[in-house]
Amino acid sequence: MSYPYELDGETLWDAGSQSGRLYFSLVQGAAELTQMPTGLTHNDRLGGCDIELPTFRAFVEGVYDSYSRTNSPVLQGLWRGLLVTSLILLEMAGSSITLSAEHEEALRSEMASYGRSMGAPNRRQYTQ
Template sequence: MSYPYELGGETLWEAGYHSGRLYASLARGAAEFVKLPTGLTPTPQGSCDIELSTFRAFVQGLYTLYSSTSSLVIHGLARGLLVTSLVLLERAGAPITLKPEHEEALREEKAAFARSMG
């Protein structure tokens, strides 16, 4: 069973059911914290539609939180959600700009995540 993330009928991530639902849950919690909507809408068919401009703003807000602190706890809590979101944005053709001090490490993690996200 899967939980696909779709943009305009194109599947950006054919997530496994559990990983897809966990990602959506984490995004909802982070959205509440950064006070931005996620742009992710579950469908009755068991997938998740992405509204790109809203999702991009959410990921930018998440990255702003991540990049504005040196807290290892916040970095650790936010990193998996952020990296997964960055992969989805890249697949949608709408990446955000990362600060030079984060670019290399996040690029390596994005590549690793992208391979495991199929």
């Protein structure tokens, strides 16, 4: 059983049921904290999510801003998993956000690891 994330009818991430549902739940919780729309809409027909790219990109920027502004190691750790997964999904959709030099190397390293397990296409190079 899977939980696909689709953009314009193309499956970007065919997440496992638990991974896909947990990610969606984390996104919804972060949306409440950031008071931003997510750009992800549950699709009953597919049992997954549709992505509205401009809104999702703005949401990922908001998550990155929250991650970057906190001095709390606990909050930063909680934001990090959501952020890395979101950055990969955003790049799978053919978009990205600008990362600061302070965070880029570490985030791209995690993106490489996560990306392989998310089935990210080889055309995306997370370690550049």
